[in-house]
Structures are given as C-alpha cells and as structure tokens.
Amino acid sequence: MPSVQDARPHALSLHSLRGKITLGYTAVAAIILVASLFFVGELRTLEARVVLGQRATDLFNTTLEIRRFERNYFLHHQAADRAENSRYIALAQKMLRENRSDFAAMAGQQRLQQLRERLDAYARQMAALAQADPRQLDAMEPQVRPLGQAVVAIAEDMAGTERRQIQSTLASFRTLLLGVILSMTLLIVVIGRALSQRVVKPLKEMESSVAALSANYRETLSAPSNDREILSITAAFNHMLQELDRRQKSLMRSERMVSLGTMLSGVAHELNNPLSNISTSCQILLEEVGDSDTAAQQRYLQQIDQQTERARSIVRSLLDFSRERAFRKEAVVLRPLVAQTVGFVRCEISAKSVVQLDIPDDLSVAADAQRLQQVFVNLIRNAMEGLGPQGRIEVSAQRVQASEPPAGTALGQGCGFKGAMVEIRVADNGPGIAPDILPRIFDPFFTTKDVGHGMGLGLFVVYEIVDEHGGCIAVQSTPGQGATFIIRLPLAAADTPKGAR
Ligand SMILES: Nc1ncnc2c1ncn2[C@@H]1O[C@H](COP(=O)(O)OP(=O)(O)O)[C@@H](O)[C@H]1O
Ligand SMILES: [Mg+2]
Known part of the structure; x- marks a missing residue:
C-alpha cells in the first residue's frame, strides 16, 4: 500500500x-x-x-x-x-x-x-x-x-x-x-x-462524516480541518475507500462469472431449439430440392432465417451479460427480459417445478438491462436452490403507487420514494428464511450454504444493483412457506421504449 x-x-x-x-x-x-x-x-x-x-x-x-x-x-x-x-x-x-x-x-x-x-x-x-x-x-x-x-x-x-x-x-x-x-x-x-x-x-x-459515509461508501471523505493528522487520516481513509471500491468491483465480476456459469447450460439448451429447427428445415429443403413448390421452400427458408436470428439473439445477450460495461439506464421492457433469463437458468430447476410469469407485456422500467438480468438470475437461482419437487417460482410485476416502503426488511435509496413505481415480486414456495438471519441475507459473504456452494454475494449484488437504480428491495418470509423478494424500480419515461434484447 x-x-x-x-x-x-x-x-x-x-x-x-x-x-x-x-x-x-x-x-x-x-x-x-x-x-x-x-x-x-x-x-x-x-x-x-x-x-x-x-x-x-x-x-x-x-x-x-x-x-x-x-x-x-x-x-x-x-x-x-x-x-x-x-x-x-x-x-x-x-x-x-x-x-x-x-x-x-x-x-x-x-x-x-x-x-x-x-x-x-x-x-x-x-x-x-x-x-x-x-x-x-x-x-x-x-x-x-x-x-x-x-x-x-x-x-x-x-x-x-x-x-x-x-x-x-x-x-x-x-x-x-x-x-x-x-x-x-x-x-x-x-x-x-x-x-x-x-x-x-x-x-x-x-466522526459524523465517516458515519454518513458508511451508509454510502462511494463518496470520498473531505477533511474537516487542515491539521496534519486529520489530513493524513482522511487521505488514508479515501485510499481505503478506493481500494474497497476496486475490490468490490472485482467481487462483482467474479459473481457475474458464477452466474454466467449457471446460465451457460441454459443457453446451450435454448440454442438447441433454434438449431434443431434450422436443421429440420434444411433437411426438408434438401429432400425437396428440384421440386417446383417455391412457396413451401420460401417458408422453410424464412423459418431458417428466423431461427438463426433467435440463436443470434441468445448468443448476443449472453455476450452482453458477460461483458463489463458502465452503468447505463434505458427503458427496458420487463417481460421479454425476465422470460429470457428464466429460460437461461431453467435448466437447474427440477423437471417438476414450475416458473410462472405474471408480467404485463407493456411494462417497462428505467434500468440497465444487463444488471437487471443479473438481479433476476441471482433471485431465481436462490429460489431454485431451495425448491423441493413441487417447487413453484412466481415472478410478477405491476405498476404501484408507492406511499411507504414494502413491508419486511427494506433496503435501498428508493425506499422512501412516494409515487408511481414498478413493483416486481419474485416469490417461491421453498423453505423460507429464518427470522434471525433475515436481516443479514443482504450482507456481503453471508451464506447458509456449504463451502463451495455459495459465496454469499448473490443478494448483496442484487441489493447493490437495486440501490444503484434508485430502487428499493425488501424481503418477506415465513419459514416453511417460502420467501418473497419485492423490488421497486423507477418507471421508464414513456417515450423511450426500447425492448430488452
Ligand atoms: N429464496 C430463498 N429462500 C430461502 N433462503 C434464501 C433465499 N434467497 C436467499 N436465501 C438465503 O440467503 C442467503 C444469502 O443468499 P446469497 O446472497 O444469494 O448467497 P448464497 O446463495 O451464495 O448463499 C442464502 O445462503 C440463503 O440462506
Ligand atoms: Mg445465491
């Protein structure tokens, strides 16, 4: 140092x-x-x-x-x-x-x-x-x-x-x-x-500025006087904050890599469908080469084109997810993003479990699509990890008129916001969370999983992202009856719709 x-x-x-x-x-x-x-x-x-x-x-x-x-x-x-x-x-x-x-x-x-x-x-x-x-x-x-x-x-x-x-x-x-x-x-x-x-x-x-900083450590501490000791403590403190920021970024990066690992098998699965569709269309076309039914041939070619585009879009979104880039808010249409994410992580769910979406088609939020996708990956993965054979995960979203923070442990800048917001709920019927650990689940490195199974960063990253968006996250849980994560995000400005890819 x-x-x-x-x-x-x-x-x-x-x-x-x-x-x-x-x-x-x-x-x-x-x-x-x-x-x-x-x-x-x-x-x-x-x-x-x-x-x-x-x-x-x-x-x-x-x-x-x-x-x-x-x-x-x-x-x-x-x-x-x-x-x-x-x-x-x-x-x-x-x-x-x-x-x-x-x-x-x-x-x-x-x-x-x-x-x-x-x-x-x-x-x-x-x-x-x-x-x-x-x-x-x-x-x-x-x-x-x-x-x-x-x-x-x-x-x-x-x-x-x-x-x-x-x-x-x-x-x-x-x-x-x-x-x-x-x-x-x-x-x-x-x-x-x-x-x-x-x-x-x-x-x-x-003391008070350090206390204020501990709530939001992205800021830097300014020295309250010109005394040498104060200046050097301030400098050391700021250096520490920078270091912390740097390490946190690298942790986030490794967290994302873990998520990427989870998604890969899902992606492979997802890619399989368009690829086999393409393959089938090609085979039919090959068999019918020389036939004069051009209308049918055109249909198969169109299908090949569409399926290629679908495969491309899957590959693109995986690349997007893996690439490091600066935070960028845009209007994100929620439903396709969630559907795609569920598709990517679904492989890990046991065959008997169900993931249900209840999201209006036209609902959009002001968000960074990549980071929002990370939120869903982490939440759905957590929910899946606890599910029994009759597991059920429900992702729902709706516009709400916020007047007070959602019930339960609520965190984030947007918890005090009053007005129209998008409320997203990720609910499962898994084992739920014991009341004594509930306040700690968003802490970095808090995990109840065995070594090698969880880093304890998933929910921390979720909280970080929600907070970065000016949103609010809360959790409600009754042990034995599952857990519900509630996220509120700012609405997208209505005139800049741009679908999630
Ligand atoms: N849907 C859920 N149902 C039950 N427990 C959960 C759920 N989501 C999170 N938890 C609890 O919160 C802890 C922290 O989660 P997380 O930050 O994702 O770390 P990790 O998954 O690596 O343990 C988990 O170890 C688990 O005990
Ligand atoms: Mg997790």
Missing part, C-alpha cells in the same frame, strides 16, 4: 493537532508557573513583614520589662531591680541601633528619633537615680515615670502599626489569591474551549 503521508516527525506547527494540544498545554503550564512565581514573591514579602512585626513586638516587650523593674525599684529600692532595669534599657537601645532602618521604615524617621531621644533621656534619669539618696527616690519618681510611659507608648504604637500592616497585607494577599485563582480558571476555560474548538470539533465532524 503506497504511503499516504510522509511519516517523518514534523516540527511542531499549528497545522497539527499535536501542535495545538502542545500549545494549549504550554499556555496552561506558563500561567501556572507565572502565578506560582508571583505568589512565592508575595509570600516572601509577607514573611519579611512578619519578621519586622516580631521585632516591633520584641521591642515593645523589652520596654514593658524596663517599666516593670522601674516600678519594682521605686517600691522596694532594691539595687538588683535597677540593674535589671538598666540591662533592659541597654537591650532596647541595642535593638534600636541594630534595626534602625527597619524601625525607620516601620514608624518613620521622626518617630524613631523621638523614641531614641526619650529612651536616652530615660536612661540618663535612671542612671542619676543610682547616685541619689534613697529617701529622695519617691520625690524623683514623677520625673522618671512620664518618660518611661512615653517610651512604652511609642513602642506599643510601633508594634500595633506593624500588626495592622501585617493584617492588611494578609487581607490584600487573600484578595489577590482569589483574583488570580479566578482569572486562572477563566484562562484555562478559555484555552480549553479554544482547544476543543480546534481539536475536538474537526474530530467530531470527521
């Missing part, structure tokens, strides 16, 4: 399903990556804020310790409390020194300066207390306390501000997260839709 498309791996392009899917996938991955990077950045900011908040809280706690030991000192006048107080003051001063820029960013340069000045002033006051007389301590307390309170207030304010900052950062982070999730979802939905438009839609279209 010739390669339909180049099988080398192609560079990713937007003219391929793979390209489109990869693009969509990459876009989604990029969106997720960007969003993740963004959130990592935001988390780091938040982390830094929490560290700052911790520092502000530490500073605030230290100032509270300073005040605690200050109060203890004024209450109990213990040197140890004052020592702890100054240790915490030194700690707070160290914190302020080491994290100057952080605190400045947090509370502003001015407020930080203010805190540092107050703390320094407070430290000086507390240092002065060391030299003071313990009895004066109570008197000095009101000078120290406001400074201490101011330091705690500023530190508390700073810690509070930072806490609020963290809260608002968290709040905006939440809003952002929600927004990003929403827009990501939206983007993914949009990309998904675009992908499904570009990827799933052509596939779906392809």
Whole structure:
C-alpha cells in the first residue's frame, strides 16, 4: 500500500493537532508557573513583614520589662531591680541601633528619633537615680515615670502599626489569591474551549462524516480541518475507500462469472431449439430440392432465417451479460427480459417445478438491462436452490403507487420514494428464511450454504444493483412457506421504449 503521508516527525506547527494540544498545554503550564512565581514573591514579602512585626513586638516587650523593674525599684529600692532595669534599657537601645532602618521604615524617621531621644533621656534619669539618696527616690519618681510611659507608648504604637500592616497585607494577599485563582480558571476555560474548538470539533465532524459515509461508501471523505493528522487520516481513509471500491468491483465480476456459469447450460439448451429447427428445415429443403413448390421452400427458408436470428439473439445477450460495461439506464421492457433469463437458468430447476410469469407485456422500467438480468438470475437461482419437487417460482410485476416502503426488511435509496413505481415480486414456495438471519441475507459473504456452494454475494449484488437504480428491495418470509423478494424500480419515461434484447 503506497504511503499516504510522509511519516517523518514534523516540527511542531499549528497545522497539527499535536501542535495545538502542545500549545494549549504550554499556555496552561506558563500561567501556572507565572502565578506560582508571583505568589512565592508575595509570600516572601509577607514573611519579611512578619519578621519586622516580631521585632516591633520584641521591642515593645523589652520596654514593658524596663517599666516593670522601674516600678519594682521605686517600691522596694532594691539595687538588683535597677540593674535589671538598666540591662533592659541597654537591650532596647541595642535593638534600636541594630534595626534602625527597619524601625525607620516601620514608624518613620521622626518617630524613631523621638523614641531614641526619650529612651536616652530615660536612661540618663535612671542612671542619676543610682547616685541619689534613697529617701529622695519617691520625690524623683514623677520625673522618671512620664518618660518611661512615653517610651512604652511609642513602642506599643510601633508594634500595633506593624500588626495592622501585617493584617492588611494578609487581607490584600487573600484578595489577590482569589483574583488570580479566578482569572486562572477563566484562562484555562478559555484555552480549553479554544482547544476543543480546534481539536475536538474537526474530530467530531470527521466522526459524523465517516458515519454518513458508511451508509454510502462511494463518496470520498473531505477533511474537516487542515491539521496534519486529520489530513493524513482522511487521505488514508479515501485510499481505503478506493481500494474497497476496486475490490468490490472485482467481487462483482467474479459473481457475474458464477452466474454466467449457471446460465451457460441454459443457453446451450435454448440454442438447441433454434438449431434443431434450422436443421429440420434444411433437411426438408434438401429432400425437396428440384421440386417446383417455391412457396413451401420460401417458408422453410424464412423459418431458417428466423431461427438463426433467435440463436443470434441468445448468443448476443449472453455476450452482453458477460461483458463489463458502465452503468447505463434505458427503458427496458420487463417481460421479454425476465422470460429470457428464466429460460437461461431453467435448466437447474427440477423437471417438476414450475416458473410462472405474471408480467404485463407493456411494462417497462428505467434500468440497465444487463444488471437487471443479473438481479433476476441471482433471485431465481436462490429460489431454485431451495425448491423441493413441487417447487413453484412466481415472478410478477405491476405498476404501484408507492406511499411507504414494502413491508419486511427494506433496503435501498428508493425506499422512501412516494409515487408511481414498478413493483416486481419474485416469490417461491421453498423453505423460507429464518427470522434471525433475515436481516443479514443482504450482507456481503453471508451464506447458509456449504463451502463451495455459495459465496454469499448473490443478494448483496442484487441489493447493490437495486440501490444503484434508485430502487428499493425488501424481503418477506415465513419459514416453511417460502420467501418473497419485492423490488421497486423507477418507471421508464414513456417515450423511450426500447425492448430488452
Ligand atoms: N429464496 C430463498 N429462500 C430461502 N433462503 C434464501 C433465499 N434467497 C436467499 N436465501 C438465503 O440467503 C442467503 C444469502 O443468499 P446469497 O446472497 O444469494 O448467497 P448464497 O446463495 O451464495 O448463499 C442464502 O445462503 C440463503 O440462506
Ligand atoms: Mg445465491
């Protein structure tokens, strides 16, 4: 089988399903990556804020310790409390020194300066207390306390501000997260839709056109998109259809050869009659040579001429049947065609069986005579094959006004046709067809006969031909009481009668 498309791996392009899917996938991955990077950045900011908040809280706690030991000192006048107080003051001063820029960013340069000045002033006051007389301590307390309170207030304010900052950062982070999730979802939905438009839609279209094709495989499939994969599937499919068509033609050919085989003995038989008539006439003529009865001689010669023509016509129709040629519809007078066909296949019928024709002389159909003859050969042969000794085959035809398809399994383009048609019935009183196989008898290769006795193509070919004519075929059967095949064909245009040969 010739390669339909180049099988080398192609560079990713937007003219391929793979390209489109990869693009969509990459876009989604990029969106997720960007969003993740963004959130990592935001988390780091938040982390830094929490560290700052911790520092502000530490500073605030230290100032509270300073005040605690200050109060203890004024209450109990213990040197140890004052020592702890100054240790915490030194700690707070160290914190302020080491994290100057952080605190400045947090509370502003001015407020930080203010805190540092107050703390320094407070430290000086507390240092002065060391030299003071313990009895004066109570008197000095009101000078120290406001400074201490101011330091705690500023530190508390700073810690509070930072806490609020963290809260608002968290709040905006939440809003952002929600927004990003929403827009990501939206983007993914949009990309998904675009992908499904570009990827799933052509596939779906392809599916439905393939389904439509399976009903009529003579057409070719047209690619629903320009994607490489779709194009190559379409090309492969069309190639397959061509191949199928080619093989089917060859099957039909061999089917016809089988029919020809059946007909040959009939033809020989048919030829025998005119030939023996000719021979008899010749003998009489020979015996009477020299007689003066010219009228009688003329009669015998005429008979010879007629019988020769009859023999010729038989040979011609056999040749016609065997020759392959294009479908050609013409007005075919039905009765002579059926009569001749019956004559050809009759040899196979047992002597006691009867074939009866009930066809008006003037009934014609628009058909290809050769193919129509094939239909009758196949149907009559099938009927004969099942007949018992009292077999009976009846071929009848009449004009009908079609309004719905014939009852039974009906197949073919013309089954929905409403109006005047020719209805042909081929009925037998053979064994009939079991209901479970009835729907399958028109399938190619379906046969109930032994190997070597049937290819299972006869009815398939019949269906093909009827369908080709725009007709309809149906079968009705009661097992044990025979089968009836009903064919409806378009009427011939009345002004082009041309008898079957
Ligand atoms: N007139 C009939 N009576 C009973 N069975 C029939 C008749 N015509 C067809 N069949 C059934 O349909 C099958 C398919 O017929 P056909 O397509 O002509 O293939 P084949 O004759 O090679 O088996 C036959 O095997 C037979 O079972
Ligand atoms: Mg058959």
